[in-house]
Amino acid sequence: MRRWIRWASCLYPPDWRRRYDGEFGALLEDVEPRWSDFFDVLRGALFMQLNSFWNYRKAALVCGLAGAVIACGIGFLLNDRYVSSATIRMEHPEQLEAITAKLTSRHALVGIIASPDLNLYRRERQRQPLEDVIETMRTRDLQIIRVAGRTGAQALQVAFQGSTPREAQAVTQALTREMLRANPAAGLAMLDPASLPQRPFWPNRLAITVLGLLGGLAAGVVMVAVRRRFVSASL
Amino acid sequence: MTDPGLLVLASLAEGDKHGYAIMEDVQLFANIRLGPGTLYGAITRLEERKWIRAVNAQERRQPYTITALGKRHLEEQVDTLHKIVQTAQRRLKTA
Numbered sequence: 001m002r003r004w005i006r007w008a009s010c011l012y013p014p015d016w017r018r019r020y021d022g023e024f025g026a027l028l029e030d031v032e033p034r035w036s037d038f039f040d041v042l043r044g045a046l047f048m049q050l051n052s053f054w055n056y057r058k059a060a061l062v063c064g065l066a067g068a069v070i071a072c073g074i075g076f077l078l079n080d081r082y083v084s085s086a087t088i089r090m091e092h093p094e095q096l097e098a099i100t101a102k103l104t105s106r107h108a109l110v111g112i113i114a115s116p117d118l119n120l121y122r123r124e125r126q127r128q129p130l131e132d133v134i135e136t137m138r139t140r141d142l143q144i145i146r147v148a149g150r151t152g153a154q155a156l157q158v159a160f161q162g163s164t165p166r167e168a169q170a171v172t173q174a175l176t177r178e179m180l181r182a183n184p185a186a187g188l189a190m191l192d193p194a195s196l197p198q199r200p201f202w203p204n205r206l207a208i209t210v211l212g213l214l215g216g217l218a219a220g221v222v223m224v225a226v227r228r229r230f231v232s233a234s235l
Numbered sequence: 236m237t238d239p240g241l242l243v244l245a246s247l248a249e250g251d252k253h254g255y256a257i258m259e260d261v262q263l264f265a266n267i268r269l270g271p272g273t274l275y276g277a278i279t280r281l282e283e284r285k286w287i288r289a290v291n292a293q294e295r296r297q298p299y300t301i302t303a304l305g306k307r308h309l310e311e312q313v314d315t316l317h318k319i320v321q322t323a324q325r326r327l328k329t330a
Contacts, residue, residue, distance in 0.1 A: 027255050
């Protein structure tokens with residue numbers, strides 16, 4: 001039994017053993033050994049190991065690395081999003097609002113969403129009312145902004161974000177076609193056709209990983225501070 | 236009332252003692268047997284907070300003494316316990 005207890009005492013952290021091992025060994029020689037002492041020493045070793053782990057630097061490092069790994073994993077679970085954009089010259093900039101209203105109308109968007117070639121938002125349409133899907137397209141995925149054309153002429157940019165580069169490009173093409181068709185008298189002309197995105201604009205996995213690292217570092221420091229306060233209060 | 240740190244401080248309030256002597260004393264006055272791991276966990280924390288300190292070692296046995304800070308902490312804890320006991324006794328009488 002004494003040998004078992006002595007073995008358990010070897011599980012204490014090296015720093016603790018350097019300071020207390022001699023006198024702790026003397027105590028173990030003095031006591032009448034019991035099984036409960038073995039478990040008591042085992043529990044003490046575990047507590048000391050945890051206690052020695054919980055210094056600011058170690059905890060911040062370990063939690064920071066854990067945060068970075070988790071955030072990186074989450075980053076890879078997120079779906080890629082691609083943005084395609086097209087630029088259209090506008091002879092009558094004052095008509096921008098009317099042009100935008102026509103393109104983002106329920107009728108125009110439903111026509112594009114339900115188009116057999118595109119068949120957009122398949123999963124969303126199975127789970128959500130069509131009005132919600134239209135709102136998602138209007139507010140999240142579609143953007144129409146005024147820009148300066150290459151020759152300084154007034155222009156507008158139509159951009160759409162999709163789950164694949166081809167989808168984003170095809171929808172942007174459909175949107176610009178619809179815009180030109182619906183506004184024959186507005187003096188619109190294609191300057192730059194819908195681009196084929198090369199890289200996803202979302203998620204930025206490096207930024208997510210760095211955020212996870214920083215969050216983990218902060219969480220580690222806070223945990224040590226809280227733990228120290230708690231241990232102090234318990235004495 | 237069974238906090239090992241408090242029991243060690245109470246034991247050292249009587250005079251300097253090494254680990255085994257503290258164990259024996261606590262067993263005697265509180266009828267609580269502190270295991271070696273529990274005892275040295277308490278000694279480590281009390282020493283970190285400067286409530287006890289090591290004094291001249293006798294071979295491998297290391298005696299400890301209570302510091303002024305430790306005495307003050309013990310007094311505060313005893314006062315609190317005293318108030319709790321008094322309140323509990325009064326309420327038991329009127330229950």
